[in-house]
Amino acid sequence: MLTASDIVAEVGMALGLDAKKSEVHGFSQRGGVVESHVRWGKRVGAPLGEKGNIDYLLAFELMESARWIEFLKPGGTVIVNRQRILPMSATVGDALYPSDEAIDQALRVVTTKIVYVDGLEVATDLGNKNLANTVLLGALARVMEVDPEVWLDVIVKRVPHKYIEQNKQAFWAGRMGEKVPS
Amino acid sequence: MKKLLSGNEAIALGAKIAGVKYASAYPGTPSTEILENLAKMAGVRADWAPNEKVALDSVAGASYAGARALATMKHVGLNVASETLFYLAYTGVNAGLVLISADDPGAWSSQNEQDNRHYARFAKVPCLEPADSQEAMDFVAIAFDLSEQFDTPVILRTTTRISHSKSVVNVPEDNRHAPRALKEFVPDMSKYAMIPANARRRHPVVEDRLKKLGEWANTAPVNQIEWGDKSMGIVTSSVAYQYASEVFVGYSFLKLGMSYPLPEKLIRDFASKVERLVVVEELDPFFEHEIRAMGIPCVGKEYFPLTNEFSLAVVREGARKLGVAQPDYATASVAAQVPARPPALCPGCPHRSTFYTLRKLKLRVAGDIGCYSIGVLPPFNAIDTLGCMGASLGVAQGVDAVGENNAKHPWVAVIGDSPFFHAGMPALANIVYNRGASTVLILDNDTTAMTGQQENPGTGKTLQGASVQKIDIEQVVRGMGIKDVFVVDAFDEPAVEQTIKAAVAIKDRPSVVISRGPCVFLDTYADKYIDDVDLVKCNGCSLCFRVGCPAIYKGELDATTHKPKALIDPLLCIGCDVCLQVCPRDAIFRVGN
Numbered sequence A: 001m002l003t004a005s006d007i008v009a010e011v012g013m014a015l016g017l018d019a020k021k022s023e024v025h026g027f028s029q030r031g032g033v034v035e036s037h038v039r040w041g042k043r044v045g046a047p048l049g050e051k052g053n054i055d056y057l058l059a060f061e062l063m064e065s066a067r068w069i070e071f072l073k074p075g076g077t078v079i080v081n082r083q084r085i086l087p088m089s090a091t092v093g094d095a096l097y098p099s100d101e102a103i104d105q106a107l108r109v110v111t112t113k114i115v116y117v118d119g120l121e122v123a124t125d126l127g128n129k130n131l132a133n134t135v136l137l138g139a140l141a142r143v144m145e146v147d148p149e150v151w152l153d154v155i156v157k158r159v160p161h162k163y164i165e166q167n168k169q170a171f172w173a174g175r176m177g178e179k180v181p182s
Numbered sequence B: 001m002k003k004l005l006s007g008n009e010a011i012a013l014g015a016k017i018a019g020v021k022y023a024s025a026y027p028g029t030p031s032t033e034i035l036e037n038l039a040k041m042a043g044v045r046a047d048w049a050p051n052e053k054v055a056l057d058s059v060a061g062a063s064y065a066g067a068r069a070l071a072t073m074k075h076v077g078l079n080v081a082s083e084t085l086f087y088l089a090y091t092g093v094n095a096g097l098v099l100i101s102a103d104d105p106g107a108w109s110s111q112n113e114q115d116n117r118h119y120a121r122f123a124k125v126p127c128l129e130p131a132d133s134q135e136a137m138d139f140v141a142i143a144f145d146l147s148e149q150f151d152t153p154v155i156l157r158t159t160t161r162i163s164h165s166k167s168v169v170n171v172p173e174d175n176r177h178a179p180r181a182l183k184e185f186v187p188d189m190s191k192y193a194m195i196p197a198n199a200r201r202r203h204p205v206v207e208d209r210l211k212k213l214g215e216w217a218n219t220a221p222v223n224q225i226e227w228g229d230k231s232m233g234i235v236t237s238s239v240a241y242q243y244a245s246e247v248f249v250g251y252s253f254l255k256l257g258m259s260y261p262l263p264e265k266l267i268r269d270f271a272s273k274v275e276r277l278v279v280v281e282e283l284d285p286f287f288e289h290e291i292r293a294m295g296i297p298c299v300g301k302e303y304f305p306l307t308n309e310f311s312l313a314v315v316r317e318g319a320r321k322l323g324v325a326q327p328d329y330a331t332a333s334v335a336a337q338v339p340a341r342p343p344a345l346c347p348g349c350p351h352r353s354t355f356y357t358l359r360k361l362k363l364r365v366a367g368d369i370g371c372y373s374i375g376v377l378p379p380f381n382a383i384d385t386l387g388c389m390g391a392s393l394g395v396a397q398g399v400d401a402v403g404e405n406n407a408k409h410p411w412v413a414v415i416g417d418s419p420f421f422h423a424g425m426p427a428l429a430n431i432v433y434n435r436g437a438s439t440v441l442i443l444d445n446d447t448t449a450m451t452g453q454q455e456n457p458g459t460g461k462t463l464q465g466a467s468v469q470k471i472d473i474e475q476v477v478r479g480m481g482i483k484d485v486f487v488v489d490a491f492d493e494p495a496v497e498q499t500i501k502a503a504v505a506i507k508d509r510p511s512v513v514i515s516r517g518p519c520v521f522l523d524t525y526a527d528k529y530i531d532d533v534d535l536v537k538c539n540g541c542s543l544c545f546r547v548g549c550p551a552i553y554k555g556e557l558d559a560t561t562h563k564p565k566a567l568i569d570p571l572l573c574i575g576c577d578v579c580l581q582v583c584p585r586d587a588i589f590r591v592g593n
Helices: A002-014 A062-071 A100-108 A119-125 A129-144 A148-158 A161-175 B007-017 B032-038 B052-064 B075-091 B117-123 B133-150 B160-164 B196-219 B238-247 B264-273 B286-293 B312-321 B352-360 B371-376 B391-401 B417-433 B473-479 B493-505 B543-547 B578-582
Strands: A018-024 A035-041 A054-059 A072-081 A113-117 B002-006 B022-025 B045-048 B069-074 B097-103 B154-159 B166-170 B224-226 B229-236 B251-255 B258-260 B277-280 B364-366 B411-416 B439-444 B484-489 B511-516 B530-533 B552-557 B564-568 B588-591
Touching: A002 A018, A002 A035, A002 A129, A002 A148, A002 B002, A002 B166, A018 B160, A054 A062, A054 A129, A062 A072, A062 A100, A072 A100, A072 A129, A100 A113, A113 A129, A119 A129, A119 A161, A129 A148, A129 A161, A148 A161, B002 B007, B002 B133, B007 B032, B007 B097, B007 B133, B007 B154, B007 B160, B007 B166, B022 B032, B022 B052, B032 B045, B032 B069, B052 B069, B052 B075, B052 B097, B069 B075, B075 B097, B075 B117, B075 B196, B097 B133, B097 B160, B117 B154, B117 B258, B117 B286, B133 B154, B133 B166, B133 B196, B154 B160, B154 B238, B160 B238, B196 B264, B229 B238, B229 B264, B238 B251, B238 B277, B238 B312, B251 B264, B277 B286, B352 B371, B352 B411, B352 B493, B352 B543, B352 B578, B364 B391, B371 B411, B391 B411, B391 B417, B391 B439, B411 B417, B411 B493, B417 B439, B417 B473, B439 B473, B439 B493, B473 B484, B473 B511, B484 B493, B493 B511, B493 B578, B530 B564, B543 B552, B543 B578, B578 B588
Parallel strands: A054 A072, A072 A113, B022 B045, B022 B069, B069 B097, B097 B154, B229 B251, B229 B277, B364 B411, B411 B439, B439 B511, B484 B511
Antiparallel strands: A018 A035, A018 B166, B002 B166, B224 B251, B530 B588, B552 B564
């Protein structure tokens, strides 16, 4: 995820804009939540965005889309990876993982532009489940309407040589995915 | 060449360009990556030290010997290194010496959110504060020059948001390490050897230096005025400047790149030209108090909170109260319906068996700093006190000294291998010396795991991965005179339990249990199979949920007990077998080879 947000920030730079990215995490490596903010603009001051005012939300995990939806600007676009990772509050505690319907409803309070992506499945089909993030970036690239070649230039520079072709495939698979609802 | 760099990457690059020859640190979030980046740079010697004080002492030595030197640490690391900082303030430097203090507003990965600008004032040394990665790189060079010009250590203070945010940096085309000849060490005891008589003579030098630094600050390019609407003048620094710049749009700004000593003339001039002086600073009212002490009226903490990290929303709220209109972004409150995602010990973590056992035996536990602080959380709820590196052993000794480590409430101290080298060894000496009878558990996972698997004196590897003498914790403990030393396989829960029981039963002398098993992120970790659940045998007794493993989750209800049976996620399980060992019905078995 941290590499994915670096890529988004570098795409902003490649477009000639100022860019900042910042992740918020404490015990992230140990199963906690990680949020990563990317901002582009003529001049970017704050490294973090604010609730109710971000344009695109990319959720790498299904339930997390609902946790962070309050950051999205009403009518903004949310891209949701359908993969579920059960939290400890559900595995050892009494919390229940929300249903697909409950999550979808929560997202719809803010927007109808919801793009579900089977990132892990698509990546697994391509032969490497580590490609899931690149699939999601492809989906993001589609809704952001930035020249895919700009994205690919940045991605290619970021990944080891032997994974370049795989990542290109994953990017296009994500980009060709479902249409964005209007 | 424009590059997207984190503050920490930029600091490392700035240090390299400034010709730093020696750097030392103890890992600590959010500072760790500075040394990790420097370690890759040719021409720089970068070492992990056992603790921050040792790091800063050796950096002082490198500077005395004539090399530009850098120490990096998290904010609480400077507490450990503070004694060194204070004598350094008196001795001054030979070649430039810079100390990076990476503070943690919001206490994202710390035990507090102290504001280390106070250390600059306390030790009477200058403090620079970059507001983005470009400044982080540029200010390192300025800090080294300043250090040499004024013969002083220089603190460069970042925060988590500055250290870990990435922003655009103009990297010079030629960014090679600039080798500098060693500046000759000219023996001068009156400057470098702080016996009382010399200390008394150096003190006026320090005070005089501070005055000169204050003068320098008045025209230093690190402090910048951006004129705008003069009905309000904002005094700010670091990331608070970034938030304020998007909130107080069009107003006048005094951006302080040097937070101590403050540029009094510049502030006075700025204040005289604006109608209202507003201080926007994260954490303590440091500028505010200094500016008030100059007799200049200003406002600050009545509008902006003293606690927690700033954000656009927090700064907007203050601006609103000051009458500056702000957009009101509608937010849907749906997050409450989403279950929390608390951190957990990783699947396969060697600490799991210990905390399961401590909980089971209902021992009272003096905890320490590391991944195992997760032992505070459910399902373990197994740590009673937790303060700082090495505190576990000291606390246990105090409890023991007043007779509270007894049959009714046996206490143990729990510490990791890296903290043991950091601050645990003197505390163990204290237990031995003062006839303590504490049981100390040393969780040796062969790495400094919390900050991302850094080497330490017990791993036998340097920061760059070179093989070196490995300091054997067992030998150290025995060498201190502890007779009852137990070494146990961390992945053998019954043995861990038996060993802890045996150690705690020793009531007249200290005992040490070394629970040994590598961190799951190390290459030496052996994962050959995964565990699975026989759903016929499982009756939902829930014991395996108490090992707190993210790979184990609740399945269907058992027909008899009406409790959920266990399931194991094959993608997450790593085959450590701790759940298998605690299962009373042999319902968990190994899959594969």
